[in-house]
Amino acid sequence: MEHLDLTVKIGKITLKNPVIVSSGTFGFGEELKDFIDLNHLGAVIPKGISLEPMKGNPPPRIFETAGGILNSIGLQNPGYKEFVKNRLPYYKNLKTHVIINFFGNTQEEYVELASHLDGLPGISGLEMNISCPNIKRCGIVFGTDPRMAYRLVRAVRKATTSTLIIKLSPNVTDIALMAKSVEEGGADAVSLVNTFRAMAVNVHTKKPELGNITGGLSGPAIKPIAVRMVWEVSRAIDLPVIGMGGIMNAEDAIEFILVGASAIQIGTANLINPRTGIEVVQGIKKYLAQNKINRIQKLVGAFE
Numbered sequence: 001m002e003h004l005d006l007t008v009k010i011g012k013i014t015l016k017n018p019v020i021v022s023s024g025t026f027g028f029g030e031e032l033k034d035f036i037d038l039n040h041l042g043a044v045i046p047k048g049i050s051l052e053p054m055k056g057n058p059p060p061r062i063f064e065t066a067g068g069i070l071n072s073i074g075l076q077n078p079g080y081k082e083f084v085k086n087r088l089p090y091y092k093n094l095k096t097h098v099i100i101n102f103f104g105n106t107q108e109e110y111v112e113l114a115s116h117l118d119g120l121p122g123i124s125g126l127e128m129n130i131s132c133p134n135i136k137r138c139g140i141v142f143g144t145d146p147r148m149a150y151r152l153v154r155a156v157r158k159a160t161t162s163t164l165i166i167k168l169s170p171n172v173t174d175i176a177l178m179a180k181s182v183e184e185g186g187a188d189a190v191s192l193v194n195t196f197r198a199m200a201v202n203v204h205t206k207k208p209e210l211g212n213i214t215g216g217l218s219g220p221a222i223k224p225i226a227v228r229m230v231w232e233v234s235r236a237i238d239l240p241v242i243g244m245g246g247i248m249n250a251e252d253a254i255e256f257i258l259v260g261a262s263a264i265q266i267g268t269a270n271l272i273n274p275r276t277g278i279e280v281v282q283g284i285k286k287y288l289a290q291n292k293i294n295r296i297q298k299l300v301g302a303f304e
């Protein structure tokens with residue numbers, strides 16, 4: 001085909017293609033620059049950051065399960081100041097978008113961090129992880145209470161003019177309701193899914209496999225549930241939806257696009273092969289050419 005248009009618009013950002021590497025599975029990006037040319041990706045999302053540094057959870061933090069992994073990294077990160085000093089400068093010369101994943105323990109922390117990040121050079125947008133307990137409200141997770149999620153997004157929206165993507169937790173009964181709440185709060189897009197709360201026990205030691213007892217399940221094991229959730233959300237809201245959960249190759253990515261995802265993220269697959277993102281871009285191009293489709297946008301939600 002003469003010209004394939006892979007561009008996708010998410011809020012104010014135009015991605016050159018719909019393939020993004022997901023937060024927590026690609027370090028801060030720079031560590032992987034010898035394995036993959038980041039400029040071929042639609043966007044890079046570095047490890048989630050908070051206002052203050054976080055040590056994370058006790059080891060073991062990763063356990064392999066059938067078709068996936070359990071992780072309990074516990075959002076370990078060097079904190080905002082260290083991030084701006086040592087990580088941000090690398091992003092300025094990249095020719096791809098960098099979207100910063102961030103989180104807080106209270107609404108005030110979320111708002112403060114969003115306003116610090118607003119307009120920093122090298123940053124194209126923000127992805128707000130709402131799968132965190134609100135310490136002030138006894139650990140209720142923002143991402144599982146539609147009213148709290150609405151209020152949080154509304155407050156953060158006022159603090160930033162950047163493209164604001166809300167990353168939804170799948171640990172809810174009605175994911176479409178959560179998506180509608182954050183849409184009403186002023187989000188520019190939603191991304192889903194984050195990991196599913198899960199655990200595993202070693203029958204010989206009778207102890208949990210993770211130091212934190214519970215963790216989050218990701219990888220191919222969660223893909224069919226993630227596809228169903230992306231489908232439900234994309235029918236419920238008018239915002240662009242970024243789909244993820246177990247994407248290992250181009251076919252998996254196209255499945256998410258067909259049920260309504262405008263873009264997709266690759267997570268666990270990066271831990272096996274950091275070049276997965278590039279391979280998915282190539283695979284999508286091949287699929288479009290074979291099916292004589294000249295624009296990726298024609299595929300979004302095109303499932304019959």
Ligand SMILES: Cc1cc2nc3c(=O)[nH]c(=O)nc-3n(C[C@H](O)[C@H](O)[C@H](O)COP(=O)(O)O)c2cc1C
Pocket residue numbers: 022023024025047048069071073075101129167193194195217218219220222244245246247265266267268269
């Ligand atoms: C080791 C690891 C660390 C992660 N860290 C974060 C994080 O810091 N912030 C976040 O929003 N999601 C984080 N995630 C979730 C992923 O970005 C992604 O939403 C999830 O793993 C589902 O996609 P996948 O099945 O392709 O991995 C992490 C996942 C893994 C496996």
